[in-house]
Amino acid sequence: MxxxxxxxxxxxxxxxxxxxxxxxxxxxxxxxxxxxxxxxxxxxxRRKPGSKAQYIxxxxxxxxxxxxxxxxxxxxxxxxxxxxxxxxxxxxxxERPPAEQKVRVITQQWSWMFIHPGPDGQLDTADDIVTANELHVSVNTPTHYELESRDVVHNFSVPVFRIKQDAIPGRVISGWFEATRTGRYDIQCAEMCGIGHGLMRASVVVETQDNYEQWMASAIQERQGLVFAANRPTTFASLLNRSFHKPGGNNE
Ligand SMILES: [Cu+2]
Known part of the structure; x- marks a missing residue:
C-alpha cells in the first residue's frame, strides 16, 4: 500500500x-x-445583468x-x-546522546565511503573498516557520524532515519542517529552534485549487536586475506595455478 x-x-x-x-x-x-x-x-x-458597480x-x-x-x-x-x-x-x-558508535561518511562524485571503527571502537586506528556504498550500524545504538566531502556539495540523506545533512568540501559536519529496527535501508545523495547524482545510492545495514560484531570479524578476516594475497610472492607457478581455477574458488 x-x-x-x-x-x-x-x-x-x-x-x-x-x-x-x-x-x-x-x-x-x-x-x-x-x-x-x-x-x-x-x-x-461577479458581473450580472442589471447590477451596477458602486463606489464604496x-x-x-x-x-x-x-x-x-x-x-x-x-x-x-x-x-x-x-x-x-x-x-x-x-x-x-x-542535546545529542553520547556516542556508543562512531562512523565517518565520506562523499565524492559519485559514491560513498564509510569508515567504521574496528574492534577498538576508535576511528583513525589501524583496525578501521572501510566500505564502499554500504554502511553498517548496530540497532538501538546512538551513532555519531562525521560527514565530509572530497569534491562538491553532497547530501547524506537517509529517509527512514529522517536525516538530511549537507556535506561541504573542507568541513567536517557531525550529527547522530539511533536506528530502532534491523534491516537494509536506502541512503541517497540529496544534493545535485553532477551528472552521476541520481546513481549516488548506498545502503545502511542495521543489525543486532551480535550480527554487527560478526560482520566486523568477517570484514577483518577478509582484509587479512587480501593483505596475505598481496604480500605473497607471485611466481609463474602460482599464476598458472590461479588461471586454471574458477574465480572465487579455492586457488591453492
Ligand atoms: Cu548528489
Missing part, C-alpha cells in the same frame, strides 16, 4: 513526522480558508480589522510552529 511517509526507523523519525504534519495542517487550513473566501467573493460579486469608500476600522485579525491569527500559528520546531531542533541538534 502507498504510505504517506517512509518507515520510521530512528528515534527522531516520529518527532520529525509530527512537525511535518503540524505544518501541513496549519498551512493547509489557511490555504483552504483563503481560497474559499476568494472563490466566494469572485462568484458572489468603506470604513477604515473595518478595513484595518480585515487586515490585522488574519495577520494576528497567522502570527499565532507561526509562533506555534516556531516553538515546536525549536524544541525538536534542540533535542536533535543540541
Amino acid at each position: 502507498l504510505s504517506l511517509f517512509p518507515e520510521q526507523v530512528s528515534t527522531i523519525s516520529g518527532e520529525i513526522d509530527s512537525l511535518f504534519m503540524l505544518i501541513t495542517y496549519l498551512v493547509g487550513f489557511w490555504f483552504v480558508v483563503a481560497e474559499a473566501a476568494l472563490l466566494y467573493m469572485v462568484f458572489r460579486h 469608500e468603506g470604513n477604515n476600522r473595518r478595513q484595518l480589522a480585515w487586515v490585522f485579525v488574519p495577520v494576528a491569527l497567522i502570527v499565532i500559528c507561526d509562533l506555534w510552529i516556531d516553538i515546536e520546531t525549536t524544541s525538536v531542533w534542540n533535542r536533535i541538534k543540541l
Whole structure:
C-alpha cells in the first residue's frame, strides 16, 4: 500500500513526522480558508445583468480589522510552529546522546565511503573498516557520524532515519542517529552534485549487536586475506595455478 511517509526507523523519525504534519495542517487550513473566501467573493460579486458597480469608500476600522485579525491569527500559528520546531531542533541538534558508535561518511562524485571503527571502537586506528556504498550500524545504538566531502556539495540523506545533512568540501559536519529496527535501508545523495547524482545510492545495514560484531570479524578476516594475497610472492607457478581455477574458488 502507498504510505504517506517512509518507515520510521530512528528515534527522531516520529518527532520529525509530527512537525511535518503540524505544518501541513496549519498551512493547509489557511490555504483552504483563503481560497474559499476568494472563490466566494469572485462568484458572489461577479458581473450580472442589471447590477451596477458602486463606489464604496468603506470604513477604515473595518478595513484595518480585515487586515490585522488574519495577520494576528497567522502570527499565532507561526509562533506555534516556531516553538515546536525549536524544541525538536534542540533535542536533535543540541542535546545529542553520547556516542556508543562512531562512523565517518565520506562523499565524492559519485559514491560513498564509510569508515567504521574496528574492534577498538576508535576511528583513525589501524583496525578501521572501510566500505564502499554500504554502511553498517548496530540497532538501538546512538551513532555519531562525521560527514565530509572530497569534491562538491553532497547530501547524506537517509529517509527512514529522517536525516538530511549537507556535506561541504573542507568541513567536517557531525550529527547522530539511533536506528530502532534491523534491516537494509536506502541512503541517497540529496544534493545535485553532477551528472552521476541520481546513481549516488548506498545502503545502511542495521543489525543486532551480535550480527554487527560478526560482520566486523568477517570484514577483518577478509582484509587479512587480501593483505596475505598481496604480500605473497607471485611466481609463474602460482599464476598458472590461479588461471586454471574458477574465480572465487579455492586457488591453492
Ligand atoms: Cu548528489
